[in-house]
């Protein structure tokens with residue numbers, strides 16, 4: 001890979017003819033069209049938070065360096081930003097007065113700044129490496145650089161490695177903040193659109209967790225039909241079964257549950273009633289587990305992490321049971337007392353016993369002292385497995 005260092009380019013040179021696409025949140029071109037700011041494998045502009053973008057401008061005004069910038073020179077002579085896209089987009093947006101900095105408590109847009117100060121900003125020189133190499137070399141290298149401030153996340157790196165028609169189309173669907181489906185998706189998925197997280201989720205579902213294989217296999221596809229259809233099937237399936245949405249739905253592994261349960265018939269009215277009952281039940285500690293529990297026919301209560309009895313309740317019940325047992329000359333485990341083995345009269349210590357719901361939790365029994373009995377560990381285990 002060939003590299004040359006340029007120190008002569010100014011902010012004015014780079015921002016000449018700057019084009020920003022508000023819709024996609026992308027800086028597109030600079031240097032009068034000669035520079036592509038956001039190649040396919042770059043992420044969306046994430047500095048527009050009124051802090052990181054302002055910090056870039058502050059550094060320039062104070063004369064601090066904003067770090068090395070890397071361009072790639074393509075075979076056709078066009079330049080692409082490899083690293084520095086966020087900084088260049090901040091500069092371009094500032095000099096085109098798309099955001100303000102605050103000076104002495106007053107917001108200042110570029111167009112409102114004194115001419116000499118404007119000129120000073122525009123005349124600031126940047127440090128830019130221009131690289132020339134094969135696609136593989138450039139991508140290998142791109143993988144290893146760590147963009148100042150916010151490192152690329154896993155999906156952003158994969159988009160860079162497998163850039164091509166498939167990623168372009170997939171980003172149009174899943175990384176497009178104008179997509180009107182996002183509000184629906186966000187009920188079931190916790191994701192940020194400009195960090196490629198919906199795309200990651202969609203790929204994860206369709207590939208059953210093998211995102212990299214899937215991206216490699218489909219890299220040059222000219223459609224994303226399978227990805228889109230599968231994703232929508234999962235979303236529609238959730239939508240058709242659960243009438244209400246709950247915050248915890250965002251953390252459920254829907255892709256996995258869809259694979260297990262989507263062929264089963266459900267009565268959405270019953271499901272909704274059951275879900276809201278469980279939500280209201282304060283014994284259910286793991287709200288997120290409710291959805292899998294209900295889809296599985298309300299069998300596996302381990303998913304709900306049912307609240308256990310308090311230590312002091314166990315001690316109270318133990319003391320009462322033990323005293324009564326001693327008076328009657330039987331075991332303090334009521335099930336041992338009913339048996340005909342050696343433990344019929346055995347008095348267990350507190351440590352040798354566990355608390356049990358007299359009426360099972362799944363049959364409406366509460367987790368409070370009135371529904372608590374102490375059983376020896378063996379009998380507790382046997383009863384728990386029924």
Ligand SMILES: [Zn+2]
Nearest residue numbers: 333336376379
């Ligand atoms: Zn027992």
